[in-house]
Amino acid sequence: MKDDTFDRAIALGQYIAQNAATVREAAKQFGMGKSTVHKDVTERLKLADPTLYDRVRLVLDYNLSVRHLRGGEATKLKCAQKRTEE
Numbered sequence: 001m002k003d004d005t006f007d008r009a010i011a012l013g014q015y016i017a018q019n020a021a022t023v024r025e026a027a028k029q030f031g032m033g034k035s036t037v038h039k040d041v042t043e044r045l046k047l048a049d050p051t052l053y054d055r056v057r058l059v060l061d062y063n064l065s066v067r068h069l070r071g072g073e074a075t076k077l078k079c080a081q082k083r084t085e086e
Contacts, residue, residue: 023063
């Protein structure tokens, strides 16, 4: 069971590192919850593969730093869509 969990964490970490994916994107790709993905790549991955963890951490830190920009873009698109419908 533990090996499966660590294997899953490594697979998630590789996906995030290779695609510069967000936790939500990885969760959708692997068909699991974002809380599970986050726990796997922040806690379990550190024990399973510290080098990969460092690469994933860079992606996660970047995603955190631009989170407010993504939220603003989503709101902008939502408002534009409402205007088109009216």
